[in-house]
Amino acid sequence: xxxxxxxxxxGTTHACDCCGNASRRTWAMVNRDDQPYAVFFAACYDHxxxxxxxxxxxxxxxxxxxxxxxxxxxxRFGPVAGSDYPAATAVDAAEVASDDALFxxxxxxxxALSHPRVKEFWEVVDFVVLSDPLVHPHHYEHSA
Numbered sequence: 001x002x003x004x005x006x007x008x009x010x011g012t013t014h015a016c017d018c019c020g021n022a023s024r025r026t027w028a029m030v031n032r033d034d035q036p037y038a039v040f041f042a043a044c045y046d047h048x049x050x051x052x053x054x055x056x057x058x059x060x061x062x063x064x065x066x067x068x069x070x071x072x073x074x075x076r077f078g079p080v081a082g083s084d085y086p087a088a089t090a091v092d093a094a095e096v097a098s099d100d101a102l103f104x105x106x107x108x109x110x111x112a113l114s115h116p117r118v119k120e121f122w123e124v125v126d127f128v129v130l131s132d133p134l135v136h137p138h139h140y141e142h143s144a
Contacts, residue, residue, distance in 0.1 A: 002127045005029035008039065011134065021046055026134045029062070030124055036062035038124050041097070044138040051086075052078030053135050056094045057124045059117055060104055070104025073112045073121040077129055077139070086139055088125050 008029035016023045027041040041056045055077060060070030074093035078086050090113055093106040112118060128135055 001033060002037070002124065003031045003034070004131070005031050005036065016045055016047070018047075024134055024138070026132065028132075030057075030127065038120075039102075040124060040128050041094075042128060042132065042135050044134060046138075050079060051139055052076055053129075053138060054091070055088075055125055055128060055135075056097065056103075057121055057128075058103055059120065067101040067104050070102065071115070071117065072103045072106045073115070073118070074107070074109075075121075075125055077125070077135075088122070088129070 005028060009026070010028070011024065011026040014023045014025065015021070023043055023045050025041070025043045027039065029036055030038045030040060037059070039058045042053050044053045045051070053076070054074070056072055056074045058070055058072045060067060072093040074091045074095070075088045076091050077088045080087045080089065090109045092108045093112065094103050097103060107115060112121065115121075129139070130136060
């Protein structure tokens with residue numbers, strides 16, 4: 001079972017580089033069966049009628065201070081062609097993030113889609129979109 005470790009929760013607000021609208025960001029540890037499992041970073045954007053969230057998920061060993069086994073996946077959640085509903089699509093991971101060791105290997109879209117942990121990545125993304133107190137309402141609890 002996935003849960004958030006709110007002790008790791010953080011957030012900020014930035015101005016979007018392309019339009020100046022506020023971009024709200026959040027991050028937290030995701031636990032699986034009460035054990036540290038992954039860290040996610042989400043940036044929610046509102047470009048008029050287009051709401052999107054860019055999500056990076058980092059897997060690896062936690063609490064050791066070492067990041068040699070860390071791997072980062074990325075996706076964009078938002079409108080997609082041919083659907084009335086938002087969807088997640090894989091993207092190159094953590095493109096705007098620093099080269100901090102926390103991210104380990106930042107996977108390209110192609111690397112992510114063929115990675116052995118891709119199913120786990122999509123499970124965390126689903127959990128974040130359905131349960132995160134910033135991401136979920138950004139897409140599902142607003143006026144058009």
